[in-house]
Amino acid sequence: MVQKLELVKVLRNGKEEDVFSDNLVPGDIILIPPHGCVLQCDAVLMNGTVIVNEAMLTGESVPVMKVGLPDLEEERQKLFSNNEHSKHLLFCGTQVLQTRFYRGKSVQAVVLRTAYTTQKGQLVRSIMYPKPVDFEFTKDLLKFVGFLAGIATIGLGYSIAIMIIPAMSIGIIAAQMRLRAKQIFCISPSTINTCGGINTVCFDKTGTLTEDGLDFNCLRPISSDVNVKNQAYFEEETEEFNMQSLPLDGEILKAAATCHSLTIINGELCGDPLDFILFRKTNWILEETSSSDEVEESSRYDLIQPIVIKSPLIGNQIQLELAVVRQFTFNPTLQRMAVIVHNPQEPGDSMFLYCKGSPEMIASLCCPETMPTDYQKVVNDYAQHGYRLIALAYRHLEVNYVHAQKIKREEIECNMTMLGLVVMENRVKKQTGSVINQLNRALIRTIMVTGDNILTAVSVAKECGIIKENKRTTFQVILEEYPELMEKLVCVCDVFARMSPEQKQQLINKLQEVDYTVAMCGDGANDCAALKVYF
Ligand SMILES: Nc1ncnc2c1ncn2[C@@H]1O[C@H](COP(=O)(O)OP(=O)(O)OP(=O)(O)O)[C@@H](O)[C@H]1O
Structure with a gap:
């Protein structure tokens, strides 16, 4: 049930061998085929990059990229941790869609866990043998049965006490059948009673309350013409990426065209x-080199990772080709x-770092003179109207290819030049309002837990009916500085913004500590920890 019996290529004693997947042991080095495969064990990626579909574990439909463990002395001193090294971990049952490698070297991974000890194995175990849950309801039921039994012993109704347990079981079976009719399958029937007691539901925002897709709204480029006011300033709003009209020789366009983790799978x-919407808007072209032309491409780009981004061919304009040497x-x-x-037209040690992310984070990593004075005001104006904002920045690096592969991201993601803001629209799902309304009418509290900006979060929360008025807080500061306030705050705050995956999990824990029975509803990998606490 956990792994299929398949032939897997392993490297043992320096020789390639084919072994059956049930003979894999921790420490074996497996060779991942370039055309992909379904993994039969948990493993740590040692080199190259792979694109994996982890939907069967996380439910995330978008393939994720895993990168090889960095070959750094510092990294070797660290103890392996599932959380810290998740970008290097491949899981049993997930599907490798594509691999990228250099100089014909095969992509290798070291087997970490096999069979029932793998992540998938643990999931199967938890479904087959769910942990006995000590629900309040069951405790109360036993007390009640004890009470009735007491009465029965004094001769009033021995038969009632005997009947109560079968009656409860029949009730649960009936509830399970009703749920099944609505296509809801319950793996732990005792949970049904607890669901009846739910008084709080937490929702992730992006993709759960709002649509999965985004609409590009506009671009707010920043001018570098600091001579005029000695400070960078926002240019006029533009709806198109146009190399000629954009400042800094089109750096903002290059950032939007290259800074993503998109990949081509089956064409x-x-x-x-x-990333998809932003890249599409630029009209640039992404090319991945296949294994057959790998040598030729490698030599063209000085053996760099074979992802090439090209500007569109318009009239007699020169086509610009950029190669992505490394992705963080x-x-x-x-x-x-x-x-x-x-x-490739520039010297080998001239590279550019393009970075994109939340406006606050990118601003904190940029040189102050490259920031317009009204930056925060512009960000707040858009966020208050529910727009999703992404900031773009860049930095020139003097590093060669080998150095670029080893350099740590903290060393280079600083002293950047702010390029501008991308404004996106993320519409609320049609059904969101009615679901929230239904929960509110049932006096079930609804909470939004999101990684997005507080103002965007509040605007969306208002639109879908989670809040009626502004209530703001900074989760981390309160958690660290005023832990005694936390219990009170979780009882009154309805929107928790800029929440990291760990903080989402902490919030659910806190709500449970103050006796809330909490359900969590999320769609992304960043919700997994919070979803897990509920169970
Ligand atoms: N692909 C991306 N590239 C760069 N920055 C991103 C990308 N996706 C999201 N961000 C930025 O990182 C922030 C945090 O992202 P995260 O996925 O934790 O939350 P979210 O998608 O905003 O909301 P939610 O938690 O409701 O899904 C986002 O608000 C956005 O500013």
């Missing part, structure tokens, strides 16, 4: 919807992603 461009994938805790880009 189709796949990835994060936000999006991390919700860091609220940003970045890429190192090289133009």
